[in-house]
Amino acid sequence: MDIRSSGAILRILNIIALADGYLSPNEELLLQSLEKQHRLRAKFVSWEDELKDPQSISCLAKLIAIDYHMLAMRTAVMVASVCRGGDEDSFICEQEERLLNELDGALSLHADDVKQAREDAAKELNKQPSLWQVLYDCFGSQFERPLLI
Template sequence: MDLRTAGVVIQILKLMAVSDGNMAPEEQELLESLSKRYLKEAAIPSWAAAFSHPNDLEVLAEEIPEECRALTAKLSYMVIASSRDAYQFTVNSDEQKAFARLCDALALDQDTQNELIVEAKNELAKRPGLWEVLSSSFSSPFRMGDSPGP
């Protein structure tokens, strides 16, 4: 995932986290950390400078390359389910609507959406959890200065 795509995905995750009008402390801490790290690496002063329409889910989704769309949807579901009680991954109706809008904008069919939800729930059931999944998903853009491995 290139740096620009990573930034778009992070912004989508932020929008998903507030889709129900509330951002849980776990969601906020995680996304602020990713955001600061991304903006620093990309030398972008703010989200406003990074995107012309930073709060339009559909516009942002259009910028996601096809090969990153399933991962974007899965990570988004993990974010909206991350603040739930342990092993209770119910998302509320506002979050479900936002997830459906995102999947529509990403052109993911219902079967794919269902598979991604199952994968997201399975990942969340594992420990240590969401931070490690997100960190590994975004690891290459944040290590731009590192030499590639063998």
């Protein structure tokens, strides 16, 4: 995966993970570490230097190569599903759902593709329910796993 696509996907996943207001310390450390590694590899200081609106899913989606659109959607659904507080059910909250809808619109995915991405995400989560495993599936060994607290 090219560095621009992987960075945009990482940023989108970070935004989605934070949408419900809950992120465990290990999940936060993991996302921060991967984003820092990406910035170092891409040789830029911050997303604010790269994009007019670094919180915009639509702006970030434009940076993702078309070959990775389905991967971005599937992984976003997985992160929304796995990043939840201990008292939450297994559903995706309203804020996360809104961001996922924005993402599928920005990626111009067909309804069948979105349905397939959600089904694939559910199947994958049955095999690997941790955030690190989800991200490793998406990015392979592109980044080093940080030491978690």
